[in-house]
Amino acid sequence: MPELKGTKGFQYLEGSRFDRLSIEKRQRPAIAEVETFKHYPHSGKIPLPRSWSLAEEHLPSLLQHRRSLRKYSTEPVSLEHLAFLLWASQGITGQAGRYLFRAAPSAGALYPVETYISVHSIEGLTAGLYHFDAEHFALDHLTEQDAAEAVAQACLDQKFLAQAAVVFLWTGVFRRAMSKYGDRGLRYILFDAGHICQNVLLAAETIGCGGCPIGAFYDNELNHLLQIDGEEESILYAASVGKKILAGS
Secondary structure (H helix, E strand, O other), X not given: OHHHHOOHHHHHHHHHOOOOOOXXXXXXXXXXXXXXXXXXXXXXXXXXXXXXXXXXXXXXXHHHHOOEOOOOOOOOEOHHHHHHHHHHHHOEEXXXXXXXXXXXXXHHHOOOEEEEEEEOOEOOOOOEEEEEEOOOOEEEEOOOOOOHHHHHHHOOOOHHHXXXXXXXXXXXXXXXXXXXXXXXXXXXXXXXXXXXXHHHHHHHHHOOEEEEEEOOOOHHHHHHHHOOOOOOEEEEEEEEEEEOOOOOO
8 A cells, every 4th residue: 555655644653663673773852851740820720629429330341331422411510520530531649759650651651641621511610621730630720711612613523522511632742752752752642642531431431421532623723722832732632521311311
């Protein structure tokens, strides 16, 4: 398939592969490092609850019943349950020296993925865009205007996204991983986003919710909504979450 070899995706994969002959001779690009946590010092910060009353579930059952869900109840999701979803995504779970480990794995414990949420129907939260401050387990309130419709439009006009209680938007801060791993670091950033999204989808199952991962979007439109430049930091992945519609309702 010669047309495949002409794509930028294939060229990236080819250029970043490891092999036994060249791995020791590769030079790491001199990319400056960046802070581990992103801060919004001028935004309002909303502390999140650190305990949740959850029904006991077992991982096999969660994996068995997880399906991409595109229809949601109009019932709002509680702040407690949103906090649980955020903790499952990137909550800090331990420490070794200066490294703060999180609920999802990350190459070199660098955590280059940032979590934003578009809140549409969360009890106790104004609709709008928020940034998850993993370091302080809090939300940075970025905008007070409901962005649900704009997010849906930016995701190739997938209208069901506007009906979700919340849409998770994950970005990559490229220097955070690539300053150490070079070209290969981009792969690790994408791996991280996948780990995080799966954690959220499984966590959603434990609270009577469902979700749908989203990889189809207009990058620049979402970057603009999040007020990021698309170069140092850019959108990678998204997922909608909402309450399931109960049978017979």
